[in-house]
Amino acid sequence: MTSSENDALLDAVGPAFSKLRRGVLMEVENPVSAKDMSRSLVLAIVQEGEREMTVGAVAERLGVDPSVGSRMVSDCISAGYLSRAASQQDGRRTVLHLTSEGEAMMTRFRRLQREAFEYITADWSERERLEFARLMLKYVDAVAGLRHRGPAS
Numbered sequence: 001m002t003s004s005e006n007d008a009l010l011d012a013v014g015p016a017f018s019k020l021r022r023g024v025l026m027e028v029e030n031p032v033s034a035k036d037m038s039r040s041l042v043l044a045i046v047q048e049g050e051r052e053m054t055v056g057a058v059a060e061r062l063g064v065d066p067s068v069g070s071r072m073v074s075d076c077i078s079a080g081y082l083s084r085a086a087s088q089q090d091g092r093r094t095v096l097h098l099t100s101e102g103e104a105m106m107t108r109f110r111r112l113q114r115e116a117f118e119y120i121t122a123d124w125s126e127r128e129r130l131e132f133a134r135l136m137l138k139y140v141d142a143v144a145g146l147r148h149r150g151p152a153s
Contacts, residue, residue, distance in 0.1 A: 035075075040109045042072050043081055043102050052087050052095040081105050 001009070045061045046053045059069025073096065076082040081102035087093040098106070121129050 036105075036109070038072060039076050039079065039081060040106070042076050043098060043106050043109075046082060046096045046102075047098055047106055052089060052093070054093060054095055058096065076102070 041062060042058055045058050049057070051057075055070050055073045056066055058073055059066045062069055062072070064072075073082060077084065079101075080099055082096050083099050084094045085097055087095045117129075117133075121132070124132075
């Protein structure tokens with residue numbers, strides 16, 4: 001490929017990610033509702049949290065106002081997916097935990113994500129699927145590492 005073709009390819013990555021973010025799981029064979037997509041974002045943050053997760057921490061990770069984060073967490077609590085508990089490190093704080101229903105919801109959601117990936121890539125070779133999966137995980141790990149590197153200059 002030429003340099004300009006490489007540039008065009010790299011320039012297309014950002015818009016492609018934007019398209020993915022707009023709801024690919026709502027457009028596949030077994031679509032996920034917008035409500036469940038929203039809930040799964042909150043539950044994943046709590047499930048993957050490296051520390052005790054508070055409502056504020058969830059809002060921060062989602063990049064939303066604390067009031068929006070609070071409404072999203074409250075919805076998950078009302079649905080039975082999350083519970084609040086006193087922090088073991090600071091009894092004045094309230095932390096979030098997945099309930100057994102929340103764990104089951106995430107298990108179902110992870111299964112749907114895999115099914116969506118397989119549906120979307122049905123005409124790809126096994127080698128292409130595995131290479132894309134490997135590179136996507138590498139990319140996500142690099143993004144997670146940005147928290148430790150600080151802002152770009």
